[in-house]
Amino acid sequence: MREKEIIKGFSKLDKEDKIKKVASFFHDSERVEKELKSFWHPEIETQKLFDEFAENTISNFYFPYGMAPNVIINGKNYMIPMVIEESSVVAAASNSAKFWSTRGGFHTKIIGLTKIGQVHFTWAGAPEKLKQHFPQLRKLFFNGTEYITKNMRQRGGGILDIELVDMRHEIADYYQIKAQFNTIDSMGANFINSCLEEFADILKNYVIENEELKAFPAQVIMSILSNYTPDCLVEAWVECNVDELEGVDPDISAQEFAWKFEKAVQVATVDTFRATTHNKGIFNGIDAVVLATGNDFRAVEACGHTYAARDGKYRSLTFIELKDGRFKYTLRVPLSLGTVGGLTKLHPLARFTMELLGDPHAEDLMQIAAVAGLANNFGALRSLTTKGIQKGHMKMHLLNILNNFGVTETEKHAAIEYFKTRKVLFNAVEEFVKDVRKK
Ligand code: MEV
Numbered sequence: 001m002r003e004k005e006i007i008k009g010f011s012k013l014d015k016e017d018k019i020k021k022v023a024s025f026f027h028d029s030e031r032v033e034k035e036l037k038s039f040w041h042p043e044i045e046t047q048k049l050f051d052e053f054a055e056n057t058i059s060n061f062y063f064p065y066g067m068a069p070n071v072i073i074n075g076k077n078y079m080i081p082m083v084i085e086e087s088s089v090v091a092a093a094s095n096s097a098k099f100w101s102t103r104g105g106f107h108t109k110i111i112g113l114t115k116i117g118q119v120h121f122t123w124a125g126a127p128e129k130l131k132q133h134f135p136q137l138r139k140l141f142f143n144g145t146e147y148i149t150k151n152m153r154q155r156g157g158g159i160l161d162i163e164l165v166d167m168r169h170e171i172a173d174y175y176q177i178k179a180q181f182n183t184i185d186s187m188g189a190n191f192i193n194s195c196l197e198e199f200a201d202i203l204k205n206y207v208i209e210n211e212e213l214k215a216f217p218a219q220v221i222m223s224i225l226s227n228y229t230p231d232c233l234v235e236a237w238v239e240c241n242v243d244e245l246e247g248v249d250p251d252i253s254a255q256e257f258a259w260k261f262e263k264a265v266q267v268a269t270v271d272t273f274r275a276t277t278h279n280k281g282i283f284n285g286i287d288a289v290v291l292a293t294g295n296d297f298r299a300v301e302a303c304g305h306t307y308a309a310r311d312g313k314y315r316s317l318t319f320i321e322l323k324d325g326r327f328k329y330t331l332r333v334p335l336s337l338g339t340v341g342g343l344t345k346l347h348p349l350a351r352f353t354m355e356l357l358g359d360p361h362a363e364d365l366m367q368i369a370a371v372a373g374l375a376n377n378f379g380a381l382r383s384l385t386t387k388g389i390q391k392g393h394m395k396m397h398l399l400n401i402l403n404n405f406g407v408t409e410t411e412k413h414a415a416i417e418y419f420k421t422r423k424v425l426f427n428a429v430e431e432f433v434k435d436v437r438k439k
Contacts, residue, residue, distance in 0.1 A: 072105025294350030
């Protein structure tokens with residue numbers, strides 16, 4: 001690898017020259033160029049589409065696109081596409097789906113669909129003056145954004161409420177215009193931000209023109225949606241009689257499993273170290289669906305983790321009720337997703353995902369993603385509280401280890417057979433490959 005100099009005007013280069021530039025850092029630049037191009041889509045138009053999703057694109061980065069079949073949600077059978085690089089995530093979701101398919105499936109409900117946006121500003125005048133004028137301002141905000149909200153209102157959404165929040169206890173002269181939105185089937189970031197920027201202009205002009213306020217200008221710091229949407233919330237759960245858990249694992253009774261499972265959830269509720277891993281397992285499933293639908297997984301993650309810490313301590317997103325011989329296990333998670341806009345209809349596989357899921361509305365997709373999260377988490381806890389995570393995990397990881405050694409198909413099959421009855425450890429696989437090659 002060669003030393004990199006500061007590059008001027010990289011973004012202005014065409015794609016070929018960008019690749020050449022990157023390849024020039026390597027001693028075998030020809031190989032690098034060839035490899036980068038080998039991941040281009042064969043259809044020029046499709047490749048162009050991918051290139052235009054983001055800046056400075058030189059190739060595509062492949063991730064597996066897998067399927068979790070037999071996922072029963074509110075009585076309907078789904079096959080859920082999942083984009084994930086981690087072996088065993090799709091398997092965990094599929095196994096849980098199979099297990100629950102004979103125990104009533106997954107149940108879901110939407111708790112709310114409200115999203116939030118804020119204009120952060122300062123104003124140094126007497127607070128009661130601003131508060132007196134706010135009802136008039138509020139009307140102007142609604143009226144002044146009618147041209148933006150028209151279509152959304154026709155679909156049943158729009159701005160739900162706008163309030164003035166006095167934040168002077170935190171920062172001198174600091175206020176917020178805090179607005180609630182329903183963005184129906186779109187994730188809504190552009191819609192919300194456009195409304196907020198209009199509010200900001202209306203506010204500034206109102207203050208300048210008003211005799212009682214104009215001694216101090218309204219200084220708008222920023223206008224932006226909040227990715228924290230605690231009221232855009234969905235619940236997914238599974239439930240059955242404890243007896244029906246029989247068969248969850250050959251080495252444990254239904255009662256013992258329910259007891260251990262309850263303890264595991266309690267641990268994730270009280271211990272932040274465990275809660276983080278527990279919730280990570282939930283997002284294994286959620287993110288995979290979010291990615292497969294072209295939604296914004298960073299927004300979903302940021303929101304979910306903030307929600308997990310809403311009472312001041314980071315806790316599990318799931319909770320369990322175990323009483324009177326019933327087992328009920330619930331995930332409650334805020335999910336701000338879209339089924340229109342963004343990449344959802346542009347990315348060919350995101351579009352296919354939507355088709356396979358039956359062209360869901362955003363609230364349907366929230367329920368599907370939440371189920372994927374719960375299915376993965378149930379699968380993880382099922383393994384953790386019984387045979388341990390490594391057995392299943394390493395079985396799935398075996399192919400990755402083998403591929404590291406560049407095995408042939410014959411060596412691969414021999415290894416799979418051999419490790420059916422043995423512990424998969426990196427060293428053990430390495431030894432096995434060496435032995436096979438010696439023979
Ligand atoms: C691994 O990706 C996820 C788990 O660690 C989740 C958990 O511990 O609950 C298995």
